[in-house]
Amino acid sequence: MADRGYFTVPVLVLLLAAGFVCGYSLTRTGLVWLVLLAVALAFLWLRARLGSQASNASSLNVCVLVLGDIGRSPRMQYHSVSFGKHGYSVTLVGFLGTKPHNAVLDNEKIKIVPISEVRGLTVGPAIFRYVAKVILQSLQLFYVLQKIDLPSYVLMQNPPGLPSIAVTWAVCVVRGSKFVIDWHNYGYTIMGLTHGEKHPIVQIAKWYEKFFGRFSNHNLCVTNAMKEDLQKNWSIKATTLYDKPPSIFKEAVLDDQHRLYMKLAKDYSPFRREPVGVPTEERTAFTELDPSTKTARHVTHRPALLLSSTSWTEDEDFSILLKALEDYEQFINNGVTLPLLVCVITGRGPLKEYYKTQINKMHFKHVQICTPWLEAEDYPVLLGSADLGVCLHKSSSGLDLPMKVVDMFGCCLPVCAIHFKCLHELVKHEVNGLIFKDSQELAEQLKTLLADFPSTHGKLSTFRRNLRESRQLRWDESWDRTVLPLLTADT
Numbered sequence: 001m002a003d004r005g006y007f008t009v010p011v012l013v014l015l016l017a018a019g020f021v022c023g024y025s026l027t028r029t030g031l032v033w034l035v036l037l038a039v040a041l042a043f044l045w046l047r048a049r050l051g052s053q054a055s056n057a058s059s060l061n062v063c064v065l066v067l068g069d070i071g072r073s074p075r076m077q078y079h080s081v082s083f084g085k086h087g088y089s090v091t092l093v094g095f096l097g098t099k100p101h102n103a104v105l106d107n108e109k110i111k112i113v114p115i116s117e118v119r120g121l122t123v124g125p126a127i128f129r130y131v132a133k134v135i136l137q138s139l140q141l142f143y144v145l146q147k148i149d150l151p152s153y154v155l156m157q158n159p160p161g162l163p164s165i166a167v168t169w170a171v172c173v174v175r176g177s178k179f180v181i182d183w184h185n186y187g188y189t190i191m192g193l194t195h196g197e198k199h200p201i202v203q204i205a206k207w208y209e210k211f212f213g214r215f216s217n218h219n220l221c222v223t224n225a226m227k228e229d230l231q232k233n234w235s236i237k238a239t240t241l242y243d244k245p246p247s248i249f250k251e252a253v254l255d256d257q258h259r260l261y262m263k264l265a266k267d268y269s270p271f272r273r274e275p276v277g278v279p280t281e282e283r284t285a286f287t288e289l290d291p292s293t294k295t296a297r298h299v300t301h302r303p304a305l306l307l308s309s310t311s312w313t314e315d316e317d318f319s320i321l322l323k324a325l326e327d328y329e330q331f332i333n334n335g336v337t338l339p340l341l342v343c344v345i346t347g348r349g350p351l352k353e354y355y356k357t358q359i360n361k362m363h364f365k366h367v368q369i370c371t372p373w374l375e376a377e378d379y380p381v382l383l384g385s386a387d388l389g390v391c392l393h394k395s396s397s398g399l400d401l402p403m404k405v406v407d408m409f410g411c412c413l414p415v416c417a418i419h420f421k422c423l424h425e426l427v428k429h430e431v432n433g434l435i436f437k438d439s440q441e442l443a444e445q446l447k448t449l450l451a452d453f454p455s456t457h458g459k460l461s462t463f464r465r466n467l468r469e470s471r472q473l474r475w476d477e478s479w480d481r482t483v484l485p486l487l488t489a490d491t
Contacts, residue, residue, distance in 0.1 A: 063091045063151040063177075067141070067164045070112065071098030071376065072311070072348070074403060075184070076157050078246060082479040084109030091148045098348070101376045103248075115144055130201070138163040145171040153487070155180045158213070159187030162205055165212040178490065181213060183221040183230065183238060189396035193314040210234045218486050225422035226399040241482045242425075243403045244475040245410025252384030252411070258287040258296035260381045270303075270342045270368040285342065286385075303340035303368075304453050306446075307386035307413070309379075309404040312349025316392040320418065320439045321345075322358060325367050327443035332366045339453045341446075343369045344386075346379065384411040388449060388460065389433075390442070391417040401426045405433075409472060414463035416445050432467050 064080045066073045070092060077100055080090045084107050092104065096114040104110055118137045122129070141164060145154070154177050156168050165181070172179040188205040195202050213219075213230075219238035221227050230236040252260075261284035265271040273283045282289040285303060287296045310316050325343060332338050345355075352371065359369050374382060383389070386408075393402035398421030405426055408415050415433035417423060429435045434449070436442040452458040 059152045060088050061091070061149050061151045062088045063093060063145070063148060063154045065145075065154060065164065065168060066094040066157040067115075067137070067160045068095055068157070069097035070094040070104075071096075071100045073157060074101075075182070075243060076155075077101050077104050078475050078479070079155060079182070079483075080104055080110050081107060081246075082476065082483070085476070086484065089149070091151065093144060093148070099376055101248075103246075113144060113148055115140060127201075134163050138167050141167045142171060146175070150175055151177050153178045153180055155182060157182050157184060158209070159185055159190060161187045161209055161213075165209065169212055169215045178217040179215065180218040180220065180486075181216045182241075183213075183219060183226060185222075185226075185395065185400040186397045190313075190315070193396055220483070222400050223422050223425050225425065226397075229397075229399055239482060239486065242478060243401060243406040244473050244478040245407050246475045248380045249407050249410030250380070250384055250412075252381045254287060254296040254298070256381055257385040258284065258289070260378055260385065261286050263378070264372065268370045268372055270344075270370050298454070301339075302454070303342045304388065304450050305386045306341055306343045306388050306390060307383065307408075308343070308345045308390040308392065309407075310345060310347040310349065310392065312347060312352040312355065314351070315394050315396050317394070318345070318351075318355050318392060319358070320392060320442060321390055322355075322362065323439035324442040324446060325364070325369070326362070327440065328446050329364050329367050331443070331447055336447065336451075338366075338447065338450055341367045341450070343367060344382065345369065345371045346374050346382070348373055380407070380411065383408055383413055386411075386413055387453065388446075389413045389415040391415055394418055394420050395422075398422060409467055410474075412464050412467040414449070414460055414467065416442060416449075418442075432463055432470070 062083050064076050064083070066076045070077065073094065076092070076094070080092045081101075081103050083090045088109065090107075090110045091113055092110055093113045093115060095117050096112070099105075100112070104112070118133050118140060124132075145168065154168055154172055156164055156179070158165060158181050161181075169179050171177070186206075186209060188202050188209055191205055192199070192202045210233075213234060213236055216236075219230065219236055220241045221230060221238040222241070222243055224240050227238045227240045230238045261271050265273075265284050271285050273285060282291070283299065286299060286305065287302075288299050289295070290297050308318075308321065310318065312318075321343075325341070328338065328341060356371060359371070362369070389405070389408040391402050391405050391408075393404065395401075401422065402417070405415050405417060409426075409432060415427060417427045417433060417435055419435050419437050423435060427433050427435055434445045436445055449458070449460040453460070455461070
C-alpha cells in the first residue's frame, strides 16, 4: 500500500467504536479496559501524525515476532539465523517456554526479548474473559514493540494473529517499519476445530485476518496452494517460501545414534537392552559397542524405530496411529513375520495427557510406545536414527504442510503421511513415502514397509535412496533465493 498512514485514523476510530459498543454490552470493568486501550491507540495516532521516527529506522535492524513459544517455532528461529548471517541485528520476540536452538542462543546477532503469555481473567462470562485477554495482550505487545530497537522490518508469524496482526501493523505505521507476515496457516481455521466454522468468534477472527492481513508490505507463505488462496479470496499477494530443513537435519552416524539411545535409555525402557532392565555401557535395544573397535554397530534382531512428532492438537488424530499399531500387533499374533516395533511420539501439547492415558490402557507384546520431550539438539539425531516416520498432521485449512515431514526428509527418513489437500507438494506417493487415509491403510503400509526389515533391498530402502538422491534444497539456500531479494528490492 502506498500510504498506510492515511488509513490509520479511520481504522482506529472504527476499532474504538466497536470496542466501546462491546465494552458497554459487557460490564463497567470491560469499559475500563477499553478506555485504557483507547488511550493507547490515541497515543499511537498522535505519534503516527507526528512521524517522529519514520526516517530513522536502521536498515540492518529487524524484529522477528511470534506470539507463541519461540522454542516450538522453528521456522521463525531459522528466519532469525538467516537474517543474522546477512548482517542484520535481530530482535526475536516471543514466549520463552522451551529452549530455542543453540544456533539462536549462541548467535551474537540475535537478541531474544521475552513476552509473557497473558492468561486473562478467571471470572466472568467466557466472552468477557476472552476480550479482556486480547486487550491485555495488545497493550503488552504494543509496549514491547515500541521499546525495542527501531527495526526496518517486522516479520510476524501468523497464526497466531489475534491480536498481533493489528498491533504490529499499527506499530509499523508509527515507527516507519515495513510489515511482513509469514502465513503458516489461517488462525480462524484452527479456532474452527474447537468452536465450529459458524461460531461468531470464528467469523470475527476470519474477518480480522482478512482485513488486517492486507495492510502488510510483504507476505510469505508455506505452500503454492496458500499463495493462490490468499490472492484469490483475500487479494493478498504472497511469495511461497517452502519449509526446508537446515543442515542439522541429516542421517545420524551410528556413534551418534548410540550416544542418544544411551541417554534416552536412562528414562525410557524401550531404548534399554532386553531382558536386562538397566542399560549397560556397551549396549542399547538398537546398538552396541564393538569390543574390538569401540565403535557402535546395530545389534542383531533389533526392533524397527517408528517416529512421529506432534503438538498434540485437534488437527492430529493419534487414535489412527494407535489403532494401526493394534493391527500391527495382530499381524504378528496371526503369524506374519515382522520386527518388534518401538514407536516414539515426541512433542508437547494440550492433548498429550489424554493420549498418554489411552496408550497406558493398551497392552502389547511386540510394540512399545514412549512419548519423550527431546532437547532441540537431540531431535535431529533421533530423526536421523529412525527407520520410518509417521505424520498425522491434517491441516485445518488444507493449505499448509507439516514441518515435521520436511525435517524427516532432511534426514532421508521415509514417511507415511495422512492425506489432505496439498500434501502432494511435499510427499510423493511411492517415491519418498506413502499416503494413507485411515488406520487400516496405515497398518497395511507398516506391514509392507517393515516385512523385510532390516534388509536394504525393500521398498523402505528404495524410498530412502530416493531421498538421498533428490539433493533437497536446504533452508539457507531457499531463504537466500526467496526472502533476500524482497529485502534488497526495498533498498
